[in-house]
Structure formats: structure tokens, C-alpha cells
Amino acid sequence: MYENKKIAMFLLIFALIANMLPFNVVTASSTTEISDIPTEITPVETLFWENTMLISCDLGFSGRTVTCTGNIIGYSGSTISATLTLERRSGSSWVFVTSWSKTSSLPFLNFNETHTVSSAGTYRVVLSGIVTRNGRSERVSLISNEKSCN
Numbered sequence: 001m002y003e004n005k006k007i008a009m010f011l012l013i014f015a016l017i018a019n020m021l022p023f024n025v026v027t028a029s030s031t032t033e034i035s036d037i038p039t040e041i042t043p044v045e046t047l048f049w050e051n052t053m054l055i056s057c058d059l060g061f062s063g064r065t066v067t068c069t070g071n072i073i074g075y076s077g078s079t080i081s082a083t084l085t086l087e088r089r090s091g092s093s094w095v096f097v098t099s100w101s102k103t104s105s106l107p108f109l110n111f112n113e114t115h116t117v118s119s120a121g122t123y124r125v126v127l128s129g130i131v132t133r134n135g136r137s138e139r140v141s142l143i144s145n146e147k148s149c150n
Helices: 002-020
Strands: 052-062 065-074 079-090 093-104 108-116 121-133 136-143 147-149
Touching: 052 121, 052 136, 052 147, 065 079, 065 121, 079 108, 093 108
Parallel strands: none
Antiparallel strands: 052 065, 065 108, 079 093, 079 121, 121 136, 121 147
8 A cells, every 4th residue: 555655656746747847848869850850949938927828929031021920819808909010130239110019809919910121131020018807917028030031
């Protein structure tokens, strides 16, 4: 009987520790090719918010046309107000190019916007928002990976 309790306790502790590990771990086995391992991860944040379940943003180029995407998902009963801003690198700083703003009375808000940039360079998008639920508001923001166009 004592051995069964020890085994049960060990399994419980193992499950708790395994649950605390990051869920997006990339592992390499002897059959995994280096090319199979992602080299760029789209920024996504999911932890430590009271009202917000997920926030993500990205951008992609086709010639000089950039598609900017952003998503904020709140918990049930949330309302969301957000701005997605496109920026271009200028030396060591970032310069405003354009932005889009939206408000949603539903617990999710999506951006899928296009813009034609006037010059080659390195760009990023910044998604900033306020998620409100049960009278309590929280600010959330995320910066995408940088992408270049020629």
C-alpha cells in the first residue's frame, strides 16, 4: 500500500512539473532535419492577463504591398479597442507609416489590412489595445518580427 502511495505521489509531481513546461518547445530527434525546425516564430502572447486570452500580430510583403494582421481574443464578456500601427526602421529608431483602429463589442478583434509602402526598408507592426471585462480594463501590446521589402 505504501508503494502505491509513493508511485501516485511521483506521478502527481511529474504531471505538475510537466504542466509548467512551455507548450511550444521544439525538440530535435535523430530523424529531424535542421530545415524542419522553425527559424522564425510569429509573436503570440497568451499568459498573465486577466481579460485577454491571446494577442498576435504579423506582416508580410508582396512587392511593395504589405499585409498587416493582428488579433486580440478576450475572455467571454470582453470588449476590445485596439490600434495596429505599421512602422519603418530609420537608423536605430522606428518611424510611423500608417495605422488602423477598431473597436469590438465581442470578445475578439481582428485586423487584416494592406498598405503600399513608398520605399524599401525594414518594417514591423505594433498591436496595442485595451481589453475590458466586468468593468476592469487592461492594456495589451505586442510587436511583430521585422520584415524587409526591396
